[in-house]
Amino acid sequence: MDKVATPAEAAPEVDLGVLNDVIGFRIRRIQNHLSRQFLERITDTQLRPGGFSALALIAANPGLDQTTLARAIGFDKATVVALLDGLESLGWAERRRQTEDRRRHALFITAEGETALARLSRIAQENEAAAHATLTEAEQAELYRLLDKIYAACFSEPEL
Amino acid sequence: MDKVATPAEAAPEVDLGVLNDVIGFRIRRIQNHLSRQFLERITDTQLRPGGFSALALIAANPGLDQTTLARAIGFDKATVVALLDGLESLGWAERRRQTEDRRRHALFITAEGETALARLSRIAQENEAAAHATLTEAEQAELYRLLDKIYAACFSEPEL
DNA sequence: TATTGTTATACTCTATAACTATA
DNA sequence: TATAGTTATAGAGTATAACAATA
Structure with a gap:
């Protein structure tokens, strides 16, 4: 202990x-x-940090490519390769070579992936239950708004 | 690139x-x-992640012990040892054996540490300038309130 | 010549467990 | 017997750089 x-x-x-x-x-x-x-x-799953996020983003954006995914979760593209290897070996996601641009991989979630994602979402909600419970709906909405505002600001700000 | x-x-x-x-x-x-x-x-300093936080907390809570510090920044006590070794070798903080309980170290910031802390604070502010600029004072206060509420909630919630 | 994805590698960060010295 | 701090170690996580295929 x-x-x-x-x-x-x-x-x-x-x-x-x-x-x-x-x-x-x-x-x-x-x-x-x-x-x-x-x-x-989620120690029972072989999921690494970012695995849940990656799966969720693939589900919500079918055909997503790896570079865009890397940017969305804030990881290096090399890290995303390992992440996807994991998701594929679990049978939760798959890469399909794009025909228009054969350099690109289009990412898709599988049926098993959908099932796993549902479970992971449930666990994520449980994990944050205390946080959600302590906020009113209005407060939660306000929190999201403020965080999104900050995220967007890290943006426009080129580098300074 | x-x-x-x-x-x-x-x-x-x-x-x-x-x-x-x-x-x-x-x-x-x-x-x-x-x-x-x-x-x-801050690549010029030999500071590891958490180093700034540790220094700031020591400055604000003179005589702090290592275990309490570890909890405040969410690190393991072993990690804090290495963190303090770094701060001491920079001459920014020092450990003093407590007389009442000789197991404990009381932590203090040095004069050089204060100077360094001032600089680091300035850099931290610059680093978050875009974030601060995008929020009104009221929004910022509200954000802090909501985040503190969540942090406190992770609390009362024993383990579930 | 630039871009997507890949591999190989090295490094940083952090926790774990076992130890000491005090209590 | 429990706690504060230490050490040594191993493991996870991540980025970097060099490369292949395609554009």
């Missing part, structure tokens, strides 16, 4: 100091916790 | 599908981007 403590046990009031105004800090704390717990819940 | 694309270049509208309602996904995208960019901005 020596795992990373959940925030629950953290309790002791720690002053955030200058981190009070650092968005990245607040976000990372939550992200760390959520992703760690999510991965624990 | 083959680095991970910034969201700016991502543009192509990708449907989020079931990820639409997964907080972790939205958060991760932003976090990935912010942390990657932050680390690029």
